[in-house]
Amino acid sequence: MTLMFGKAISYRSVWDFAADESVVESQRWILSTMQKYGQELVTMLWRILGNEQDVCDAYQETFLQLAHYEGGRKPEHLKAYVFRSANNIAISMLRRKIAERNRRSRPLTTTSVSSPAREIDSKYLQETLRSYIAQLPEHLRNVITLRDLAELPYSQISRILGISAATARVYRCKAIQLLSVWMGKEE
């Protein structure tokens, strides 16, 4: 009986070991992805969020989503998937933060008092722009974050978003126009 029990345990551990090995084999690409795009992702997230802890959280969430994508399957367009999910996660976090800040105090746009010193205050300008980027329509926002914050070339952006490079340029131009109108109203 003891012998049988012992055998059962050893079979189980062998099975676990084999399962572990297969998981490692099948999901090793996650680590490679982290190695390949990690730096660019962190830079982009830092520029969108501007807070170290938020960057770490968004980065973690991105890779958690990637690991659970269709039961651990590798997405066909890996870079596109990673960048788009990181972008979406960061924007959701940013929106939550803005909403929370607005709940606690009056919104940033209404509290602003125009003065030359305030207008060139880097922190204030960044926060304002972040809040407006979060309000942009998705197609414009994706282009502005990938082009201006992740500093990817238009050719890559077009592949990530599934649009042509010319369309990406037009979207960026529209996004800048919209942002400048909103920033102009700020005064």
Add this chain to the structure above:
Amino acid sequence: MRIMKLNNRCRRIRTWLYAAMNRRFGPEASWLHNHIMYCPRCQRRLVSCGKVNLALSFMKSQPLALDLLMRANTQAIAVLKHSLRREPKAQKLERKLPEPKLLERCSHYGHSVVNLAACILILFLMKIGVFSSMGNLQTQGQKVIKQYYVKQVGGDLADEIFAKDTELPSSADFDNIANA
């Protein structure tokens, strides 16, 4: 092959067209400056556009902590499967620091590369005989000047002046020339 050529040509023309359009209608165009000087609405628009660009530059220039990538990797790896966490690659990622891009790394060697290229160019010019041609040109030039002097001041004085190729004529010689 033909399509590739056509694409390259198309791309080249597009670049030129873009540059030409930018010169004519870009923010540096003089007619635009003249208009903006007298149009308060356009002034406001330009200011707000500048504000967006300024804010974007601020966002881009904000330095990020050197260990942020390391911390982010550590936090992300902590939620992956146990077997993945034990991988040597995962441990390497947990200690990874940001690395400069290849172009940034190469930019340090830019001056050396330019110097090397200049040396190679000089060697090449020597090889194809540009410098010897220049020497010939100098000799011919001297001959022409000597002939001019011979005509103007006489052969004896010209011979004296051009006795040695590199030696400059003394002030006495100049006096002689002036007297002559």
